[in-house]
Every structure is written in C-alpha cells, then in structure tokens.
Amino acid sequence: MDDYANLDYDRAQRCGFPEVIYGASKTPEQICAIAEQLLERHGVVVATRVSAQAADVVCGHIRDARWFERSGFLFADRRERPVEGDTLEEILSCANRAEGQVLVVCAGTSDMNIAEEAALTARLMGSRVQLLADVGVAGVHRTLAHVDDLRGAHAIVVVAGMEGALASLVAGLVDVPVVGVPTSVGYGASFGGVTALLSMLNSCAGGVSVVNIDNGFGAGQIAHRINCPPERFSGF
Incomplete structure (x- = not known):
C-alpha cells in the first residue's frame, strides 16, 4: 500500500474523526486495502463517492460495511455503541x-x-x-x-x-x-x-x-x- 497511500493515523486526535477515504478515482482494491487499515486502527471507516463496483469488493471483504447507492457513501462501524441501521x-x-x-x-x-x-x-x-x-x-x-x-x-x-x-x-x-x-x-x-x-x-x-x-x-x-x-x- 505504500506505493499509493500514506495514511494519516493521527487525524482522529487532531481533528476529532479518522481520515475519510475519497473513493472516486481509486481502484476497488485500493479502497478496500485502505478501509481495512483504518478500520483496524480506529474501529470505524468512512468512504465517499464509492462506485458500485468498488462497493462490491469492499463489502465482500468487510462484511459489516454498508453502502448507499444514491450517494456512494460507505461505512463500517465497530466502535463501542456503534451507529447502527441498514437504511x-x-x-x-x-x-x-x-x-x-x-x-x-x-x-x-x-x-x-x-x-x-x-x-x-x-x-x-x-x-x-x-x-x-x-x-x-x-x-x-x-x-x-x-x-x-x-x-x-x-x-x-x-x-x-x-x-x-x-x-x-x-x-x-x-x-x-x-x-x-x-x-x-x-x-x-x-x-x-x-x-x-x-x-x-x-x-x-x-x-x-x-x-x-x-x-x-x-x-x-x-x-x-x-x-x-x-x-x-x-x-x-
């Protein structure tokens, strides 16, 4: 992953929430790899502008991820007291x-x-x-x-x-x-x-x-x- 992403793991402490993935122009594999790293570190990951093709890959690897077709918004939340719901x-x-x-x-x-x-x-x-x-x-x-x-x-x-x-x-x-x-x-x-x-x-x-x-x-x-x-x- 070092050849395409340098993740900002300290952003949550500086800004109140972890780094958010901008999905447009990234490959499905890149989004998936970044999402897995952020989720492991922070217990939550958010990605915006995720295509249907990329969402299929990410949701196939991160089973609890939820994707919203209308907006392309994707997230997974494994924190204590997670934000829950399918709609x-x-x-x-x-x-x-x-x-x-x-x-x-x-x-x-x-x-x-x-x-x-x-x-x-x-x-x-x-x-x-x-x-x-x-x-x-x-x-x-x-x-x-x-x-x-x-x-x-x-x-x-x-x-x-x-x-x-x-x-x-x-x-x-x-x-x-x-x-x-x-x-x-x-x-x-x-x-x-x-x-x-x-x-x-x-x-x-x-x-x-x-x-x-x-x-x-x-x-x-x-x-x-x-x-x-x-x-x-x-x-x-």
Whole structure:
C-alpha cells in the first residue's frame, strides 16, 4: 500500500474523526486495502463517492460495511455503541453517538444524493441528524411548515441546486450557522452548479457559509464541528 497511500493515523486526535477515504478515482482494491487499515486502527471507516463496483469488493471483504447507492457513501462501524441501521432512516434514528442537533435541508428530490452524503457524514461523526427532503422555495410553504425544526437545530446544512435561493430563506429564519451546498442540479444556465454557488456566496442573509459544488461531505463535517465542538463532544 505504500506505493499509493500514506495514511494519516493521527487525524482522529487532531481533528476529532479518522481520515475519510475519497473513493472516486481509486481502484476497488485500493479502497478496500485502505478501509481495512483504518478500520483496524480506529474501529470505524468512512468512504465517499464509492462506485458500485468498488462497493462490491469492499463489502465482500468487510462484511459489516454498508453502502448507499444514491450517494456512494460507505461505512463500517465497530466502535463501542456503534451507529447502527441498514437504511438512512434507521441510521439517523439510532440513539448511539447522537449529540446536539444538525438539520440537513434538501431543496428537491434531485439533490438527495448530496443531502444524504451530508447527513451520513455528520451522523457518523457523532451528531444527531434530521433530514428534511423536498422543501425548496418553489413551494415556500413546505419550508415554513418546518420553522420549529429549523429553530431547534444547532447547525443547518442547506442543499440546493437551480438558483440556490433556499440557503438565504433558511438563514433569514434562524440564529444558527447555515452551511450552503450548491448542487449541480439544474438546466443550462445553472452552469453545473455555478449559479447556485454564486447565489449562496452573495446571500443577503447573515450567517451563511458555502462549500464547493456537490460537497455534501464537507458540509456535513462543518455542521458537525459547529454542533459538537471539542469542549462538549464525547469523542468519535
């Protein structure tokens, strides 16, 4: 493995969670070898953007690994009080290692792959997570119906493509940080998410920060760190 990976085993101590594998462009064998090493050292491993082909190899070697086709998210958890469940709903409702409250707000069904990545990232890192799906601004009543949920969160991730207006709407309703995730969903002039990115960067509502296009993992990690800062987080 030395010819393609130099694993950062100390990241959990520095940053609160072990190194996460970015699966895109890695071979199935490389992902599997790295995952086995991280799992042996830390008792938990997370990989993002894992293809179906790679997931077959990894899950064949790591029998308790779970892979989510929609987002390409893969994890195995052998820690004491592991995050358990086979579906997204079961994992988000698991009481183990669930602190505070992160809310992931998804504008449309087409954005759900990125929202799922954000939700699973924050959940595996130790946050309690709630996901609101299909509450975009085209039907603003759908967003406003969840004002109590929005105001009960410690950190909010807003996932939206098209014009990306949902981040500004949500930020105008709450007093907690909002992490905007522009997605590549949209027609021609959305420019693969650039329109949503620029819209979120130019939000007139205070408290909005923005990650890269389709970066659900980055948003989930930021929201977790806001929700569970080191002084009140019990550890990964």
